[in-house]
Amino acid sequence: ALxxxxxxxxSIGVAVRRIGFTALxxxxxxxASEQLAGDHRSPxxxxxxxxLWIRSVDVASWCFAxxxxxRAANPDTALxxxxxxxxxxxxxxxxxxxxxxxxxxxxxxxxxxxGLHDRVGLAVxxxxxxxxxxLDGLDAGQGYTGTWPPDSLHSIVHLASLVSExxxxxxxxxxxxxxxxxxxxxxxxxxxxxxxxLLADSHEERQQILDAxxx
Numbered sequence: 001a002l003x004x005x006x007x008x009x010x011s012i013g014v015a016v017r018r019i020g021f022t023a024l025x026x027x028x029x030x031x032a033s034e035q036l037a038g039d040h041r042s043p044x045x046x047x048x049x050x051x052l053w054i055r056s057v058d059v060a061s062w063c064f065a066x067x068x069x070x071r072a073a074n075p076d077t078a079l080x081x082x083x084x085x086x087x088x089x090x091x092x093x094x095x096x097x098x099x100x101x102x103x104x105x106x107x108x109x110x111x112x113x114x115g116l117h118d119r120v121g122l123a124v125x126x127x128x129x130x131x132x133x134x135l136d137g138l139d140a141g142q143g144y145t146g147t148w149p150p151d152s153l154h155s156i157v158h159l160a161s162l163v164s165e166x167x168x169x170x171x172x173x174x175x176x177x178x179x180x181x182x183x184x185x186x187x188x189x190x191x192x193x194x195x196x197x198l199l200a201d202s203h204e205e206r207q208q209i210l211d212a213x214x215x
Contacts, residue, residue, distance in 0.1 A: 042096070042103045049093050051169030056086050061209040062160035065202035066150065073137070073153035079209070081137045081157050084130070088121025089113055089170060110173035146188030149198075159185065163199060 060082030067078035092113045096102055102109050118140060125135055136142075137153035144158035162184040171178060179187060185195055 044106045044109075045093050045096055045103060048106075048169050048173070049090070051167070052086050052089055052093070055164065055166045055168050056083055056090075057210060058164045058166045059083075059085055059157075059160045061206040062164055062202070063156055064209050065205040066160055066198070067153075067156050068205060069198060069202050070150050070156070072150045073156050077131075077134060078137075078153060078156050078160075081134045081153060082160055084121075084125060084134065084138060085157065085161060086117075086121075086168065087124050088117035088119070089168075091120055091124055092117060106173065110170055113170060114174060144188070146185070146190050148190055148194060162188070163195075 060079050063078035063082030064075045067073040067075040096109060102112065121138075122135075125138070133153060137157045139154065142154060144155060144162075147155050150156050150159050163181055165181050167180060178184065182192060182195055182199065186192055
């Protein structure tokens with residue numbers, strides 16, 4: 001999916017130009033977050049981190065595929081935005097090792113993250129100098145009303161977050177069990193007759209991105 005013409009790539013420079021810097025940043029973040037998920041010394045935090053990584057990669061893959069199919073946003077930009085959807089939660093997991101008492105009380109940690117991750121995520125994105133278009137696409141405060149067809153990066157990111165079958169582990173920790181997949185989108189009034197064909201058309205490309213990121 002990242003090399004649609006199947007051209008031979010035999011140098012780093014060609015690979016970077018072929019993939020594109022935006023997609024490369026998204027893939028680099030995927031690798032870094034996977035390492036974070038696996039390296040944490042606390043079993044509780046490793047479980048949270050790995051679940052969050054799986055969720056982020058799936059959302060990012062859907063972002064790429066849906067953006068390409070609908071042309072509502074640049075697919076590479078959508079891929080990066082998808083990988084950034086839970087960056088505040090990732091950072092707070094990484095910092096948890098500095099507070100052993102918080103690590104041991106996982107329920108308290110979940111409530112702590114719930115109240116703070118949006119502000120932490122925004123601060124991290126600003127430090128990374130993420131483009132304004134991505135910041136707007138990730139703005140949870142805008143909400144999503146189910147606009148059809150998706151017509152912006154914001155709608156692509158939120159649709160991908162809805163249709164991903166992989167739960168955010170913090171939802172379970174906090175006792176939430178929101179619907180996922182097409183059922184979640186249907187709650188916003190989307191017509192399954194329009195949504196399901198789009199998901200089916202995007203499925204193969206989503207799988208290619210998943211395979212590329214997971215190695």
